[in-house]
């Protein structure tokens with residue numbers, strides 16, 4: 001069996017119901033950009049909009065363009081931000097594997113837990129550079145080399161496709177080189193361990209099903225998916241996923 005990459009639908013309701021490590025990752029990325037408050041910022045893989053909401057708070061006179069490839073995630077985002085007018089928020093359903101086109105360039109690009117879902121980082125970074133103003137900043141975090149290694153080991157034991165077959169878990173060095181080749185400067189990339197633990201077995205199964213194993217489960221017949229999640233869970237000694245996170249900041253060359 002081979003996991004097939006494609007922009008996929010997400011279970012937005014389950015996603016928003018879980019205490020995801022993504023929330024901390026988003027706060028971390030948002031802590032760093034030196035925003036004035038009136039910029040136009042692209043949220044790449046905005047999902048259900050938790051971070052888009054925080055971004056909007058940082059941009060009282062600015063605008064966020066929230067792009068995502070999942071209709072369900074974008075619908076949840078629009079619900080969450082129903083009170084925000086079109087002068088402050090644009091939502092865009094788009095596939096990040098093809099070059100983005102925006103009506104206006106943005107001053108900054110922000111992304112949490114998304115870029116590993118896009119297989120070709122060289123063209124992804126060119127696409128992001130292409131919508132950024134010269135001198136505009138990129139702040140992003142996503143899964144890097146060695147990501148989810150404890151789950152990958154169990155998948156190999158069970159003869160199932162690895163998550164890394166559907167995702168691009170690059171090293172910090174590869175990422176820095178690709179950012180430079182795409183026209184970014186002032187590049188800083190690290191890859192750091194950040195294990196996440198769920199509070200109960202039920203939460204862990206929901207987390208594996210809707211997030212961590214989602215690409216793998218796409219390639220498995222629907223009727224077998226629940227058992228696959230149970231088999232993976234049973235082989236992990238604790239309800240923990242060993243994440244490795246790339247954290248990148250860069251600036252589009254002026």
Ligand SMILES: C[S@@+](CC[C@H](N)C(=O)[O-])C[C@H]1O[C@@H](n2cnc3c(N)ncnc32)[C@H](O)[C@@H]1O
Nearest residue numbers: 007022045046047068069070095096112114117
């Ligand atoms: C793990 S979620 C992260 C969402 C949000 N940034 C957060 O941290 O909660 C990954 C998001 O990337 C989006 N995504 C993955 N591959 C994509 C693609 N090729 N094109 C557009 N969006 C994509 C998914 O639809 C999903 O909403």
